[in-house]
Amino acid sequence: MQVLEKFADLRQGFIDDSRQGIFDVGILGGVLEGIAEKRFENEIYNFANQNNIPLKVNFVKPQKRYLLAARAYLKKEANAASDNVSELKYGDELEIYDINGDFARVKSMHDGYFAWLDIRDMVHSLVEPSHQVIALRGHVYEQPRIASKQVFELSYGVKLALSAIDGDWAKVSYAKNSQGFVRKSILEDIGLRLEPIQDSIVEFAKKFLETPYTWGGVTAWGLDCSGLVQTVFAAHGINLPRDADQQAKMGQEISIEDIQKADLLFFEGHVVIAIDKNSFIHANANSVRVTIDNFSSEYGRWLKDRFIVAKRILG
Missing domain, CATH: 2.30.30.40 (SH3 Domains)
Structure with missing residues (x-):
């Protein structure tokens, strides 16, 4: 196997998604160079030694920061025009890894999500909250x-x-x-949580009804489908990943016939919270807000044709 193929296998074994970490390393001009998290240092050093490749990799150690702004969007790339991929709110804890112009690549500590944030929206410390x-x-x-x-x-x-x-x-x-x-x-x-039971999950989700659909949002000022799911479950002390495809890897798989209240139903590019076997609540681009819909409607039938999996998060 050629060195490039070996390295591709090594990288895939550790991280194949930029949302999960930093492994921006490649072989350029016969040199292994780039930037990676400190946790990958031993494996990269071993690979370089075993394959006799010069190494010029910056293994970054993160620095703690907090969000200073009331709300701020995480960006896919290091520029203001880039797509919003998630949102942080005041006081959220971050780890900062590297700087590119006015943006820093950060890790959101409550869900482990990596993306780019305007450096003006963060601060070294905040007053201890109560x-x-x-x-x-x-x-x-x-x-x-x-x-x-x-x-x-x-x-x-x-x-x-x-x-x-x-x-x-x-x-x-x-x-x-x-x-x-x-x-x-x-x-x-601080520390008080809603009880993680089916009724509470659904009733809390209903508080967001008519909230504007906002791509990348996670607050009642505007949120997307997976943002609603993450926020509702977080309020009950259950931390889920940020995006729908990541959330679909959590919980216990169930058949669509066994759906119960508070189960998560995943479709192509979408996730909803079940109210019962037929109805569900979701933030959706179709209505451009948080709504309750059902599988008997034209939209519901269209969505059901794109069903992927149902997951039970509550035990």
């Missing part, structure tokens, strides 16, 4: 009154540092030493 947002959407206000200026958007699960209570309002710290006020009723102590 509470989390339990409303789908919200705002930080300049003063403790609804008529006050809205200064920061909030999404479900965002964590804030509470410093004082003022009637129905909580004074919070966020971003770079900024302070403002949040309705006390939309906050709870």
